[in-house]
Amino acid sequence: MVDILLGLQWGDEGKGKIVDVLAPQYEVVARFQGGPNAGHTLEFDGNKHVLHQIPSGIFRNDCTNIIGNGVVLDPVIFKKEIEGLSNYKIDFAKNLFISKKTAVILPTHRLLDAAYEQDKGDQKIGSTLKGIGPTYSDKVARLGLRLGDLVADNFREKYEKIKAQHIRLLGFYEFEYELEEAEEIFFNAVEFIKKFNLVDSEYTVNEALKAGQKVLAEGAQGSLLDIDFGSYPYVTSSSTTAAGVCAGLGVAPRKIGEVFGIFKAYCTRVGSGPFPTELENEAGEKIRAEGREFGATTGRPRRCGWLDLPALKYTIMLNGVTQLVMMKADVLNIFDEIEVCTHYRLPDGSLTDQMPYDIVDMKVEPVYTTLKGWGDTLTGVRKFENAPQALKDYVAYLEKELEVPIAFVSTGPDREALIMRG
Ligand code: GDP
Ligand code: IMO
Ligand code: MG
8 A cells, every 4th residue: 555644734844754763664665746845854863864855765774765756856956965875875776766757857947946936026935946836837838858858869959948948938037047057067967867766666666566565655845835725826836735646656546545644733834925823923933943943955944833723624634634643742842831723713703614715815813722731841751651641631632623543743853752652
């Protein structure tokens, strides 16, 4: 079966850590969407590592890692990532496979991303500027290059054609750019990536399934950044929900098993866009400081706020979540009282626990309930029975509201800092 682990909020829920923890139970870990806009942090044996495009099963020797066709891949960032892993004994020839159908991020895609953002003025999405939107646009417009094109004889011809088109587009914007050096680095990275296993990964995945192996699909971003269901237009350009797995890996819907939905015990968002429970005050700053809430890809401070149940109920529904994973419970140690948003109050005064069509132009006011904080440090707590009563009550409250069991509670960045329930 293919199990899925994906973020239920606006990204950075801690997916990298939990994929790394679960990976020993799987023969295959696969990324199905997104690209180097992701930053997945893993901590173990005193090391901290941030992965952008390489799946988070890469530190497990027995695990095959696949970058699926639904991903957009930047060869330049790929090369840097591989070089950054040189201290670990990783056998990439054995453990890493990349779909030939993966869309390639070109240097001009990054420029277009920046030009479009600049043009948006105060409506900026807050993109990571990795070229994600323009690359997916070209894929859908049937103009883009795929990884398989890089090894074809006519690659240079195809590249020049799309580059010329991008340069025409850039001409519409007042945007200054340099391309020559970026191209040199790109072509160097293209030669580098050719040495890796470029495959038709839909076969790799399905053959693994046929052999009875277990596959874990690793989401990037979060469901509230989904192209269809996120707070459009303040979203990313891919299907970040469970539905994206079938198209992004080439697996049939009936092969999907467990869906792990991961969320922080509070909320964060990086970049622009609506965030109903955002705390633009001291409490928000305390969460940022305690949770070290700074982007793993861009270093930007993350916006922080209380847990949002209407949003969580929405993303649990969209993904068919079967098990929840609650992250960063340790961060809320600092509060005597914790707020949880149960409903939104709409401009006409009515209450809803559903996600309205538009929360960009229509302001919703969060309605909160107050729960007791646990105050206690969670360091070293591995069994739920040893957790502070207030944390047990918080978990019980959420399980009742969300109607899905919380299988894990994470209590720190390290691989070991985890309470596994039942
Ligand atoms: P991802 O994109 O979903 O993989 O998450 P990120 O790596 O961008 O952000 C999660 C951050 O929280 C990283 O710095 C992790 O090391 C850290 N982290 C993960 N789980 C926990 C936890 O339970 N407690 C604390 N304090 N930090 C955590
Ligand atoms: P992981 O996988 C958090 C946000 C950006 C921006 C919007 C669009 O680490 O959880 P894009 O670069 O895709 O055009 O940006 O989406 N964003 C993320 N926020 N975590 C991520 O990935 C993100 N990837 C993109 O900040 O608001
Ligand atoms: Mg991240």
